Amino acid sequence: MAKRRTKTRTHTKVSEEELAKIPRSMVLRLGSSLKNHSLSQLVKDFRNVMQPHTAINLRERKANKLKDFIVMAGPLGVSDLFVFNQSEDSGNVSLRIGKMPRGPTLQFKLNSYSLAKDVRKILKHPKSMGKDCSEFLAPPLLVLNGFSVNENTPNHEKLLVTVLQNMFPPIQPQSTKVSGIKRVLMITKDAESGEIEWRHYAINTKLVDGSRNVKKLINSHHNLKKSLPNLGKASDVSDLLLDPYAVGGITSDSEVEDDAIVEIKAEQDASAIRKPSTGPKPDAEAEEEPVQSTRKRAIKLTELGPRLSMSLSKIEENLTGSSKTIYHSRITKSTKEEQALAKKHALNEKLKLERRAKQKANVEAKNRKKDERKARRKALKEGGELPAGEDVASGEDSSDSDAPDIKAEDYENDSDLYSDVE
Template identity: 30%
Template sequence: MRQLCSDLRKIMMPYTAKELNESGSTKIVDYVEFSKQAHVTHLITLTSSISMAALNICRLPNGPTLTFEIQNYCTMKNLRSFFHKELNHQISCDEASYFKDPAICILNNFTSTESHVQLMSLTFQNMFPPVDVKSFKLSHVKRVVLFNYDEEDETIEMRHYGIKKNSDVITPFRANTLKKSASKKLSEVRKKLDRAKEELQALYKKRKDMKQKLGKKADDKLLDKVNKVDDLSDPYVSLEADIALKEKTVLQYSEKETLYKKELDELTHVNQLSNPSSSASSSNVPTMNNFQAESIEVDDMFEANSRTKVKIRLEEVGPRLTLKLRKVVEGVFAGETIYHSVFEDKPEHVKEAERQEREEKKKLKEERRLQQEENVQRKKREKEEKVEKQKSAFLKKFQESLEQDPDLLNDENDLAPADVESDDEQDMEEQDDVPSEIAEGDEEEDEENFQDEE
């Protein structure tokens, strides 16, 4: 499911939270509040349980919320390993350019008039930015998302395709080359067509002779009976099969001839537009009609030279999803159930009773919230009052001690830092005194020793 979540983010790029880190402590309410601040329009969540995996699409800020059952899914990684397409390799190597612009949303078969089908259609459309026809550029479109609705089983197939574009500019030189190739193919097809027509005429003649022989021996009823025989060992039935096959071959060659002839005419037209002097009038006397014709041909020439044919090919990128709508609720992940695929629609009086019950619960919840806020403010006031009482009691006790001993404040002021000698200074003085006494004692002993020696 984590891989599927990452793939869904890639589909919605660049307008998605690509590096959002989910945590177990974060709740849906937190995501909803953050989405409102970030001006997010839709919130997509994935949930899985033992019974089923679900995809929820919520329209912010007021709902509704659509819950889909994920019947089947396939991730981008699985499709890439299965197909080994060149486009998939190109997308994996250059994700920045492919996912720089949003994808185009295409809906198919959402033509039902039922309310839940129309709601799904609007939800899928609004999930992607609209296409502005005036500023639309084909070079900026590299992805397309297709939603196909199956009315029989009420499932939705979602596919994500990459667009591969090949531009084909028809220049005069290339037009001549293509013209030669088309004329060669046309001549080959005409030869095959003529040969097939000759063979078909021979088969027609053979069938005519066989009918004449059968007509001499049997009437039309017998002929109809022979025509209905399915045994190919019968000569007449075998002949009819050969004729049908040859007619099909002639029809195919005729279609190819028409196609090549049309292509040859188009290439001839492009070649004429690129060389307007060759198609101009051979008259040396210029007339107004000639000037108009030349101007039109020149305009057509520029238009033909600027005409570009673009071949578009869709290659599946993934992920694949098969969804089925289970229910629709009115609010943001909660509220009245608008649609449910399993349970039948409830009567109006039951809906009204449930609505009143929800309103009462909501009102009770609001009252509890207000009461809780009042309790918090009350406890805060009580704490402040307690601190004030402690301060006043301390000041009162200090004043009573001053009244009993007025010199207490003066004694405290007399203890200045300059009048108090530190223990370190006393130790220093003692250390200075001790060496001097020792030195005097040593001098007296030296004098006594000197006198004794004398």
């Protein structure tokens, strides 16, 4: 079988360093949210927003905890965790955005949300797309509105802006192609209430310069139901281009507003549009120079969903959900209270390190005893003498297994150290 050809001129390989810089995410649902079918659908819609650098087919189990995903996120190169959870007592839905590997974690309260299917029902001309559509092959364009970063901006808002900006790869204006941007994610903050609105749109472009008949001919291959015009009765190409009734006649399509028309520079290879000449060939550098042409296109946004309306509740230092609170929207503490909490957190951290060191020493002691027993059994087996209670066939002590004798107190639970201190 012949070897498949790989393109090298147009398909450049991305280096490992560039791949490591790309932000990757995991969207999870934990706790009682597994029973909420509406919230489960919201998680699926949110994964479509974060495509393509996200775990789109991730499946959670009831036994999974947040620490399980944190442990697996490191080898997979995940940089952002989006965790949806629903409180069993109040029923409120929350969204936590955590930065790997050590935080911080931003917790939001979802005031309201709408699924993608609900958004399509209210649109006159909806656009339905699956998770494998070409629009999801590139990350969306992130647009932040209402966020201000200056000297008077609070630290928690600066941190919020930084976390939101680093959810997607940065855009290089010199190398990024405009035609490659198919979606846009708009995050708007209300200055009065502080609510944050998430909107997800698909970008549609349409040529507006040139004749209507020419545009209909160009776009005819996109719609398989429309047939090409009959050119049997036309004597010249001008009959097709100048006659308004040649290609479908004048339709009732509404004209695009002038505000939505932008000029986009389209670069084409000079050798592709230059006619072959019999004269002397130009220099190689001149042949490679691209020819820039500006064309007018109308841009239209079609909402895909989902919609999120949420408010920032608090910011925590780590990812465990029970670490030091950096910011809280409803609770404010004095300087003395903050110092007391800092001392308490430092004491808890010290106790946790001492306990881990003690556990490690206990495990090493058990392993040493096990190695000594193995060496003794091996020596006795070579000498032909085995004490009572040992298996002659296997050479192992039947009363004591090879597993280290670790008691429950050696692996004491650290859950008391992760209690939330407010």
